[in-house]
Amino acid sequence: MAETKREIERKYEATSRTRVPDLTRVPAVAEVVDQGVMELDAVYYDTPDLRLAADAITLRRRTGGSDEGWHLKLPVASGIRDEIRAPLADTLPGELAGLLRSRVRDGEVVPVVRLRSARDVRHLQAADGTLLAELSIDTVHAERLPGGAEAAWTEIEVELADDTEGTDGAGEALLDAIEKRLRKADIRPSSAPSKLSRALKETSTDGDTASGGALAPTGASAPGGAPAPGTAGHAVLAYVREQAEAIVALDPAVRRDLPDAVHQLRVACRRMRSAFKTYRKVLDRDVTDPVGAELKWLAGELGVARDQEVLTERLRGRIDALPRTLRLGPVRGRLRTWSAARARSGRRRVLAALDSARYLALLDTLDELLADPPLRKAAARDARKVLARAVLKDHDRLTARVGRARALDPGRDLDVALHEARKAAKRARYAADAAAPTLGKPARRFAKRVKSVQSLLGEHQDAVVAREALRELADQAHAAGETAFTWGLLHGREEAAAAAAEGELPDAWARASAPEIRAALTR
Structure with missing residues (x-):
């Protein structure tokens, strides 16, 4: 049975030399607890023409970590996604396949990217021990499938804890305060909305629909005779x-x-x-x-x-x-x-x-x-x-x-x-x-x-x-x-x-x- 989790996170650029500042100086954060490093191995799936990526949807099968399994992420708003999780299996669970049907139709999803990450996790906790957010430093190695180009980078993720998300305005205020501290340490927001989008961009080849991050929509575009702007045809279409x-x-x-x-x-x-x-x-x-x-x-x-x-x-x-x-x-x-x-x-x-x-x-x-x-x-x-x-x-x-x-x-x-x-x-x-x-x-x-x-x-x-x-x-x-x-x-x-x-x-x-x-x- 699939379960849903609201994911509210922000991503930041980093290098192997990046040092995270003292986040206990952020209001409400009393302690930063090191959770160690975990190894994650995820294969991302999409249609051959990358319809899911075009709509900022990610589908992956991940091993390693506390939540291994199939994960489908659907965009809700900027920095907010609903993650639907299903148990680890060899094939795509039917419940997740149904959620993709309007985009995949009678086609199939195939492996497009493999991401192997070393995730250094730290819990940001309140004075009473309540988990407020999780910060992770991810060292990522991306491989385009099948057998394509490779890329590597380091990034920082800050994700709100489940209990923090439901607090009126508190979640966004906490993320803003953390971002302020990170910016003072010269850590800037990432230009890529997800690891997959970055992997597709950095491993793209000539003619790739993911080149430059400009992905094609599900429906084909009109031919060269498309109506010009300002015409009735353009407006109605x-x-x-x-x-x-x-x-x-x-x-x-x-x-x-x-x-x-x-x-x-x-x-x-x-x-x-x-x-x-x-x-x-x-x-x-x-x-x-x-x-x-x-x-x-x-x-x-x-x-x-x-x-x-x-x-x-x-x-x-x-x-x-x-x-x-x-x-x-x-x-x-x-x-x-x-x-x-x-x-x-x-x-x-x-x-x-x-x-x-x-x-x-x-x-x-x-x-x-x-x-x-x-x-x-x-x-x-x-x-x-x-x-x-x-x-x-x-x-x-x-x-x-x-x-x-x-x-x-x-x-x-x-x-x-x-x-x-x-x-x-x-x-x-x-x-x-x-x-x-x-x-x-x-x-x-x-x-x-x-x-x-x-x-x-x-x-x-x-x-x-x-x-x-x-x-x-x-x-x-x-x-x-x-x-x-x-x-x-x-x-x-x-x-x-x-x-x-x-x-x-x-x-x-x-x-x-x-x-x-x-x-x-x-x-």
């Missing part, structure tokens, strides 16, 4: 590429069940699909429509888990807000049981989709589309004009749907019409987001106004969905001989919430449809 990269990057987070990961992956799918529709004069729909259909499928598979998560959170909040005298029967327990079964089903569905051949084919198709984009005539035109026109067209579409909904009386038809208006609002907002790098503040202001309408309509739709769930929960409670009073009470409150959203719509829409908001896009 940049946005589409951003979403494609988000899908690949979020895949392992979804597999690890990290907070909000499913939602963010679903949003990336929706944003790309929306861009294909909005900018169909830039990208040929004969090519993008089938891709959009696959993105819709993936978003749908993700949606089961995400929608259940949102619904459960809403109902739990509604129950918690009730006075105790109005919570009759085992309402919390029934909600928990009802939600857990659906959450498990949704989770299985998500993982099945990500493990499917259909999903991998979609990722390959996205790479192909970006490598050879299906550009139409408008792609070569000025981005400002083309994008502004497309955003306004989506806004016109939203205007029609809002008008249709506002003409209806409360009831099922109105609920459906408002849901359709919500989807149109989302599309108009995404269109403006895609145009924002080109159109600037007017597009961002437009997106903000439309988002307020989208959020209001989202609240309405959430209330509609919650009412359906509450009826189901009430039926289950009644069948079990429990009172359905609380579920009925909550149903009434969701009706009130929907009515309130309907009442707020005219003002929100007036702000989002103001003539000056639209006019600013074309100036």
Whole structure:
């Protein structure tokens, strides 16, 4: 079973003559305890074209030390990585292979670098003996595989202890204080973010994708006929590429069940699909429509888990807000049981989709589309004009749907019409987001106004969905001989919430449809 450790560290340049200064002069560090020298032997794996290194991901099989085994490191932020560890084995553990699937696809990982290190370890401890950080002086010998160039260097690593990481601001403050002492001793931060990146750079050969540390992205770059900066094609493709990269990057987070990961992956799918529709004069729909259909499928598979998560959170909040005298029967327990079964089903569905051949084919198709984009005539035109026109067209579409909904009386038809208006609002907002790098503040202001309408309509739709769930929960409670009073009470409150959203719509829409908001896009 793999385990995860948050790694927060900083690296520094060193030589065999470098001397670490007295770190007990760092606030909070009372003692530096020598732990001796350990010998580490690690083989790093990647695809033949170094896709993992391109995304600052490292995969290694290491022997020696207290944590020998397979280690997969995924970037979180500068100087911060999540290290997923699996027991030592001859072959890559399946759990780690799954986390790499969006990048490796149906390919394989092969040995690319071997690093043998002599690690001189020192523990930085507080006065009560608590471990604050670990400093190591690593003498590294790198060998490019198979049978390639070699390199050697010395570096210093300072890594926060697990308990220090979770202290608000204390970890970064400690690292800053240690770095200040190291700099006074003329020890400077390393220019390489990891040992692997340095090894690839220092053992590179002519034509190597790792040369100079400039690694190629997973998807191939567009051919020589790529649209020029300032054109509509360049702007739209940049946005589409951003979403494609988000899908690949979020895949392992979804597999690890990290907070909000499913939602963010679903949003990336929706944003790309929306861009294909909005900018169909830039990208040929004969090519993008089938891709959009696959993105819709993936978003749908993700949606089961995400929608259940949102619904459960809403109902739990509604129950918690009730006075105790109005919570009759085992309402919390029934909600928990009802939600857990659906959450498990949704989770299985998500993982099945990500493990499917259909999903991998979609990722390959996205790479192909970006490598050879299906550009139409408008792609070569000025981005400002083309994008502004497309955003306004989506806004016109939203205007029609809002008008249709506002003409209806409360009831099922109105609920459906408002849901359709919500989807149109989302599309108009995404269109403006895609145009924002080109159109600037007017597009961002437009997106903000439309988002307020989208959020209001989202609240309405959430209330509609919650009412359906509450009826189901009430039926289950009644069948079990429990009172359905609380579920009925909550149903009434969701009706009130929907009515309130309907009442707020005219003002929100007036702000989002103001003539000056639209006019600013074309100036």
